Amino acid sequence: MTKPKVAFYWCASCGGCEEAVVDLAEDVLAVVDAVDIAFWPVALDFKVSDVEALADGELAASFVNGAIRTSEQREMAELLRRKSAVVVAFGACAWLGGIPGLANLSSRESILEFVYRGSPSTSDGDGVRPQEETDVPEGRLRLPHFDETVRTLDQVVDVDYYLPGCPPPVDLIRSAVTALVEGRLPEKGSVLAPDVALCAECPRAQTKPTDLKVTQFRRPHEVIADPETCLLAQGLVCLGPATRSGCGAPCTAANMPCTGCMGPTSRVIDYGAKALSAIASLVAPSDEEAVGEAVDRLVDPVGTFYRYSLPASLLHRRVERDAAGSRGGGQGWARRS
Amino acid sequence: MSETDRPFEPRIVAFFCTWCTYTAADLAGISRMQYAPNVRAIRLMCSGRVDPQFVLAAFRDGADGVLIGGCHPGDCHYQEGNVNALRRFELLRRMLRDFGIEEGRVRLEWISAAEGDKVQRVCNEMTERVRALGPLRLEPGPRRRVGVGVVPVGAAEAAAGPAAGEASEPVGVLETEGREAR
Ligand code: SF4
Numbered sequence: 001m002t003k004p005k006v007a008f009y010w011c012a013s014c015g016g017c018e019e020a021v022v023d024l025a026e027d028v029l030a031v032v033d034a035v036d037i038a039f040w041p042v043a044l045d046f047k048v049s050d051v052e053a054l055a056d057g058e059l060a061a062s063f064v065n066g067a068i069r070t071s072e073q074r075e076m077a078e079l080l081r082r083k084s085a086v087v088v089a090f091g092a093c094a095w096l097g098g099i100p101g102l103a104n105l106s107s108r109e110s111i112l113e114f115v116y117r118g119s120p121s122t123s124d125g126d127g128v129r130p131q132e133e134t135d136v137p138e139g140r141l142r143l144p145h146f147d148e149t150v151r152t153l154d155q156v157v158d159v160d161y162y163l164p165g166c167p168p169p170v171d172l173i174r175s176a177v178t179a180l181v182e183g184r185l186p187e188k189g190s191v192l193a194p195d196v197a198l199c200a201e202c203p204r205a206q207t208k209p210t211d212l213k214v215t216q217f218r219r220p221h222e223v224i225a226d227p228e229t230c231l232l233a234q235g236l237v238c239l240g241p242a243t244r245s246g247c248g249a250p251c252t253a254a255n256m257p258c259t260g261c262m263g264p265t266s267r268v269i270d271y272g273a274k275a276l277s278a279i280a281s282l283v284a285p286s287d288e289e290a291v292g293e294a295v296d297r298l299v300d301p302v303g304t305f306y307r308y309s310l311p312a313s314l315l316h317r318r319v320e321r322d323a324a325g326s327r328g329g330g331q332g333w334a335r336r337s
Numbered sequence: 338m339s340e341t342d343r344p345f346e347p348r349i350v351a352f353f354c355t356w357c358t359y360t361a362a363d364l365a366g367i368s369r370m371q372y373a374p375n376v377r378a379i380r381l382m383c384s385g386r387v388d389p390q391f392v393l394a395a396f397r398d399g400a401d402g403v404l405i406g407g408c409h410p411g412d413c414h415y416q417e418g419n420v421n422a423l424r425r426f427e428l429l430r431r432m433l434r435d436f437g438i439e440e441g442r443v444r445l446e447w448i449s450a451a452e453g454d455k456v457q458r459v460c461n462e463m464t465e466r467v468r469a470l471g472p473l474r475l476e477p478g479p480r481r482r483v484g485v486g487v488v489p490v491g492a493a494e495a496a497a498g499p500a501a502g503e504a505s506e507p508v509g510v511l512e513t514e515g516r517e518a519r
């Protein structure tokens with residue numbers, strides 16, 4: 001029997017997801033035993049033409065990490081979709097937009113302006129920006145188009161499964177690959193992780209008061225947190241109550257509050273709104289002024305509650321008003337219609 | 338006449354609690370008080386039921402403004418529902434500002450069952466304020482797909498216990514198609 005072929009690919013991501021595959025350690029050998037890796041640019045020397053040469057649907061699965069920001073990423077996602085029976089959005093960026101998705105708080109123009117002119121480490125003056133096409137004596141050089149907006153993988157191609165996490169925990173990767181090899185994959189659209197909140201597996205859960213109220217929110221650098229007590233009870237913004245479990249709670253075990261990389265449970269539509277709701281309800285004061293003062297301590301609410309999920313949110317991105325006074329965050333969606 | 342030729346009429350979604358504000362809106366109607374027809378009232382049991390997701394879904398699906406109405410502090414039928422509404426609103430308001438959504442597009446008001454005239458005044462004020470701000474015009478949104486949670490091999494024990502905290506509450510039916518551009 002021939003082994004099922006799989007591909008690993010990265011889009012707008014940091015490389016941590018690739019590292020997570022390597023973190024399978026000796027189990028990676030079991031994976032290599034069970035499947036044939038047909039494409040993995042980070043680790044093995046394959047070319048895009050190798051993928052193009054495959055028959056449609058020939059890959060049993062493609063594991064794609066990273067969000068989608070450029071035409072190249074979009075084309076690769078479309079190619080892998082065509083060639084694969086199953087596409088897995090691997091990690092927070094592919095599922096929800098992840099950290100690169102926070103770029104949806106800025107317009108495309110302001111990003112280019114800062115990177116190629118405004119940033120302190122850029123010497124300005126020449127005003128040169130990379131062009132999509134440049135003619136040189138050797139021929140024409142091409143760069144991918146930089147889209148108006150960051151999208152999740154399933155906003156670009158059809159996705160079968162989601163592996164949450166930044167990066168996905170090794171145990172979840174292992175069980176996903178095993179389920180794939182053994183043909184025991186669940187219903188399409190499933191998130192391959194337990195569907196309960198992190199508090200359920202947090203070692204501090206016993207110390208979480210049932211009637212928890214917070215008088216003053218604190219940021220991690222402002223306190224030396226007690227290593228045993230629930231972090232929320234210490235005023236630290238821990239998003240455990242709103243976040244999917246399956247990570248094994250390494251952050252809370254290391255005295256750091258959960259920042260929500262595992263995303264929402266299945267009953268939640270918009271992770272950030274739900275996390276905001278969970279945290280706001282804990283505010284102790286009840287009159288308008290004191291409530292306002294308490295929530296003012298939560299600097300950067302979008303970055304706190306949508307750290308990994310801005311492109312997947314209901315609002316998708318910051319609303320921009322252009323010079324003419326009309327609105328819209330660019331033509332990111334219109335482009336496709 | 339195309340959409341753009343018509344003068345702008347704000348679309349305002351109002352979430353009113355059934356015990357006070359919705360009753361007050363009824364009273365305003367029975368008393369034949371006239372007010373802006375731009376407000377579409379949605380009746381909820383309590384202002385505490387207003388999930389911030391509802392507000393975002395309203396904006397996503399075309400609202401230019403969102404109004405929340407509940408009982409005066411101390412009068413909530415469920416004791417603390419309106420206080421929770423206030424807590425969420427205060428944080429949501431600040432977050433929407435960072436999203437570039439002007440403060441005038443959201444409003445929380447305490448309106449008792451007897452205050453039909455306040456419904457009239459608040460709806461009129463809100464309509465005018467949003468009219469001045471102009472249409473929100475979010476760009477067409479992504480298709481929403483909600484992942485079904487599934488316990489993978491070997492994690493059955495972890496999923497056996499009930500979810501702790503807020504996230505375990507079902508959010509009700511909020512499947513929104515968005516306005517799809519594909
Ligand atoms: S520390 Fe965070 S994850 Fe752990 S019980 Fe408290 S709120 Fe939940």
Ligand code: FES
Pocket residue numbers: 354355356357358382383384385406407408412413414415416418419
């Ligand atoms: S019942 Fe009216 S606000 Fe709770």
